[in-house]
Amino acid sequence: MPVDEKIFSEVKKIFTAYLENKELRKTPERFAILEEIYSRQGHFDVENLYISMKNKNYRVSRATVYNTLDILVDCDLVTKHQFGKNLAQYEKAYGFRQHDHLICTECNKVLEFCDPRIQAIQNKVGELLQFNVLHHSLILYGQCSNELCENRKKDKLN
Amino acid sequence: MPVDEKIFSEVKKIFTAYLENKELRKTPERFAILEEIYSRQGHFDVENLYISMKNKNYRVSRATVYNTLDILVDCDLVTKHQFGKNLAQYEKAYGFRQHDHLICTECNKVLEFCDPRIQAIQNKVGELLQFNVLHHSLILYGQCSNELCENRKKDKLN
DNA sequence: CTCGGTGCAAAGCTTTTGCATCCGC
DNA sequence: GCGGATGCAAAAGCTTTGCACCGAG
Numbered sequence A, B: 001m002p003v004d005e006k007i008f009s010e011v012k013k014i015f016t017a018y019l020e021n022k023e024l025r026k027t028p029e030r031f032a033i034l035e036e037i038y039s040r041q042g043h044f045d046v047e048n049l050y051i052s053m054k055n056k057n058y059r060v061s062r063a064t065v066y067n068t069l070d071i072l073v074d075c076d077l078v079t080k081h082q083f084g085k086n087l088a089q090y091e092k093a094y095g096f097r098q099h100d101h102l103i104c105t106e107c108n109k110v111l112e113f114c115d116p117r118i119q120a121i122q123n124k125v126g127e128l129l130q131f132n133v134l135h136h137s138l139i140l141y142g143q144c145s146n147e148l149c150e151n152r153k154k155d156k157l158n
Numbered sequence C: 001c002t003c004g005g006t007g008c009a010a011a012g013c014t015t016t017t018g019c020a021t022c023c024g025c
Numbered sequence D: 001g002c003g004g005a006t007g008c009a010a011a012a013g014c015t016t017t018g019c020a021c022c023g024a025g
Helices: A003-021 A028-038 A046-055 A062-074 A117-128 A150-157 B003-021 B028-038 B046-055 B062-074 B117-128 B150-157
Strands: A078-081 A089-092 A100-104 A110-113 A131-144 B078-081 B089-092 B100-104 B110-113 B131-144
Touching (some): A003 A062, A028 A046, A028 A062, A117 A131, A117 B117, A117 B131, A131 B100, B028 B046, B028 B089, B046 B062, B117 B131
Parallel strands (some): A100 A131, B100 B131
Antiparallel strands (some): A078 A089, A100 A110, A131 B131, B078 B089
């Protein structure tokens, strides 16, 4: 079984268990959305996802996409990001290493990185301020190196 | 001179220099907005700020508030946050220690903290990925201790 | 006097809501 | 069959835009 299918079957089990536990209905739309998300690469927003499903002639509404994403975020199968814009970005979360983001303020490129010290900070701050820290969001903003930054290339041409 | 007035006079100088450097006009609205921001405590959103100024019978428009906030964020006198909601939160940034945030997912309380290791992470990741990291946003999400969490208190009463 | 900035209102976008219909349990 | 979930469209909420007028340089 390919890695992706293996992950998807695990994810489906987790989602099923979560829905049963919360006494929510196991509708075909919810599983179709989950499948669509896990077949994608990288970040996406609600409109992307909605259009993709429409293009596959799947009958869904935006309302259901929003509803299902909320549930998937709740059960940690999907992560929601607010990268400074007013458009929520989402990302599949199971079976992929937890990571943080680095965003180029010039070309909007998003890179990912991991640093174990963040976990340490999370623990220390939680202890200090008596908070039960469950998750975090760390975004570094800057400019990527000249060779890679598309906007700077354009600037040079002008 | 009180601390706040001293800070405000410094901030005004910085803003003036920035506007001159960028060849932007030094309009009374821009300085009134800056003053209103620096006379506030904690976080605020555009509507808060707009209403406050209206209540003081100052004639401003939302458009000007948005425009001026963009400029103030550009020159680092104001910080913009997206705390997971689709409503931008702002905060004065000069003369106050740089810090990060801890948000209670139950009662939405926002605490602040500092940890020098974040600077180290920022430097290391920047070097590793060839990024010129300029600033960051770290938000920890969790639940505050029972005694402090208003929502849990309410839950207990019900 | 010029043209950037402002106020106001309208438009734009993302997200939420209301309601009739549908279908999982 | 009941009541939660869905689809659709309308509404809501934040932000941006267009345009006439104002005023900083």
